[in-house]
Amino acid sequence: MSDTSARLSLPFILPSQSQKHVTHNEALQILDAVTQLVLESSLADPPASPAEGAAYAIATGATGAWAGQDGKIAAWQDSAWTFLAPQAGWLACLRSTGKVMLYGTNGWQDLPLPSIVSVSQLGVGATPDSTNRFSISSPASLFNNAGGDHQLKINKAAAGNTASLLFQSGWSGRAEMGLAGSDSFAIKVSPDGGTWLTALSVTGAGQITQPNKPAARAQLSASTLAITNGLATGFDNLALTQGGVALSGSIAGGGQALAVPVEGLYAVSLSIAGTSASSYAASLVSDAGTELLKLAPGTVSAFDSNRMVLAKLSAGTLLSVKHSGTATLGASGRTVALDVFLL
The missing domain is CATH 2.60.120.40 (Jelly Rolls)
Structure with missing residues (x-):
């Protein structure tokens, strides 16, 4: 039988061992460092005044007391550094970013999203709300094909509802295209966001009208x-x-x-x-x-x-x-x- 546990290398108390509390306390120190693991940050140089219990991910090219410990976890315990080798699948909260990280063959990485995910709201560089449940703030957005065609689908419940693209200036509507209040495709414009004029309307039979053409x-x-x-x-x-x-x-x-x-x-x-x-x-x-x-x-x-x-x-x-x-x-x-x- 090994003297340590298989996964965390916790020292076992042996039958004839004296000062059994030393071995027990050493195991507790390891558990205290890795259970609910929080990493302060990723560093190559040891901090000058670490807090008791603080843990760090040691970056490549470690120096000083961390020299030769690249890729390990350094935990400050009892005024000394304890080094632990993380294993694939470990999770840690990186305090400097607030992100949950996953340890794998490429070191600590952002926790990947599941292949299928359902959320009530999602923001990308923006804050969603109950109406704009998906919000994005970006210089551009790309919807690419996956080897062939690509369709952007906007569905409405009934003919009297709206399925459209609204273009705004200073958060005030200026142009709208789509099915706005009917099943005829229309392009509408507004000078002020309040008064809307139909520039073009196309019926389901393909007839085109321009009710505001001079x-x-x-x-x-x-x-x-x-x-x-x-x-x-x-x-x-x-x-x-x-x-x-x-x-x-x-x-x-x-x-x-x-x-x-x-x-x-x-x-x-x-x-x-x-x-x-x-x-x-x-x-x-x-x-x-x-x-x-x-x-x-x-x-x-x-x-x-x-x-x-x-x-x-x-x-x-x-x-x-x-x-x-x-x-x-x-x-x-x-x-x-x-x-x-x-x-």
């Missing part, structure tokens, strides 16, 4: 209108409008200018109908004086003219109609109509 039909609704040379007119009715297109200001010959809300490439169509004209022409112009298109019926007894062009317009551009020659407008209930929509 578009309008503006009309000058007089039944007849006598045109004199140099007269300028606007519009007094928006038969259709969306996306912020509006009437603005007043035009001397009647109506208001049509205001474009955002810069972009627009399809612009002007239609004018009349019962007579003499050397008559009409130009769609911007408030900067740029002629966008021109209709020139000339001298006729009746006319119904229209033309469409593409035009690059700036935000806030005002559109009106400038007339030359003379004419009487009004036919089939129409005088002047302007269609604009952002491409």
